[in-house]
Amino acid sequence: MRLTNRTVLIVGGTSGIGLELAHxxxxxxxxxxxxxxxxxxxxxxQSVRIDVTDPTSxxxxxxxxxxxxxxxxxxxxxxxxLLTEDLRDPAHITDAENMVATNLLGTIRVIDVFTPHLIGRSAGTIITVSSGIAFLPFPLMATYGATKAAVHSYTESLRAHLAGTGVEVAELVPPAVATPAMAKLNPAAVSVDDYLDEVMELLAVEPTTREIIAEAALPLRWAERDGTYAELLERRSAPLKTLPGR
Structure with a gap:
């Protein structure tokens, strides 16, 4: 996609990866x-106040x-x-509802309100953000992974709906990136700068790539195809042992 002389809105861009991408x-x-x-x-x-869980906002x-x-x-x-969960404890439902409301329904709400504008221009780009976890679960983050899998599926459908309108749809598929929260969970997380160097290079490809997949996320994206799914899932289930009572 063209990366200059655009007007870009990044919802979720006031901190972390989103803020660095904005810069x-x-x-x-x-x-x-x-x-x-x-x-x-x-x-x-520039900035705008928005709560993606609130339709009025x-x-x-x-x-x-x-x-x-x-x-x-x-x-x-x-x-x-992103919240970790113990699925043996029914109290996790509060965190699960929070993640669904923000990660999935929030994504849909933002897309819904801006799609008519972009269609009216007969041009534009919508970029969603899923995760390598969308393709290979990290069981300690069960609902987070489920919402990202849903974002991936929704993005695929959105692209089909917008075919012929001039509006392109791309999906960022990050690996674990060393934001403060993720760095504690995964010492092997990719640095934010390295990740964004790769993202900007991949976004610049013409025509726009459907899935912007960082190299570190490729083993997750293609685990089922490559026959490594079961092995990787078992390895990624090991942190469940850190939960109380395990």
């Missing part, structure tokens, strides 16, 4: 708006962004909550 887009000469529940001023970036943010940027042509939806 990369801005550095390349794009107008960038980041959205989050508690946006703070950032050099070179999402609509208000859409109206604010389009009023200021009627040329908006890239929407990245990456708001996410």
């Amino acid at each position: 990369r887009f801005a550095k390349d000469g794009n107008t960038v708006v980041v959205g989050g529940r508690k946006p703070e001023p950032q050099d070179g970036l 999402v609509l208000r943010a859409r109206d604010e962004v389009l009023a200021a940027h009627p040329d908006l042509d890239v929407v990245v939806t990456m708001s996410g909550v």
Whole structure:
């Protein structure tokens, strides 16, 4: 995709990977708006307050962004909550509901409110964010993985629905990236800078690649095809032993 002279909205872009991605887009000469529940001023970036679990907030943010940027042509939806769970404890349902509301329904809400605008332009790009976990579970993060698998499936369907409209659909498939939360869970997580170096290179490919898969996520994406699924799943189940009573 073209990476210059775009107007980019990154929902979930006020911290972590999203914020660093926003700075990369801005550095390349794009107008960038980041959205989050508690946006703070950032050099070179504009911001909008948005809670993807609240339909009213999402609509208000859409109206604010389009009023200021009627040329908006890239929407990245990456708001996410990652929580570990003990599926033997029914109390995990509260965390599960939180992740479904944010990671899956939040993604759908953001796409829904901006799709008519992009179709009206007959051009634009929607970028969703799934995960390597979408293709090979990490059982300690059961619902998180399930939401990311759902985002992948939804993205595939969205692409089919938007065929012929001029709106392209791409999916980021990150590996474990060393954000503060993930670094504690996975010492082998890829550094944020290394990951984004790879992402920007992959995004620049023309025509736009359907799945933007970092190298570290490839073994997860293709585990079933490569016959390594069962072995990797067993290895990734080992952290369950750290849960109380195991």
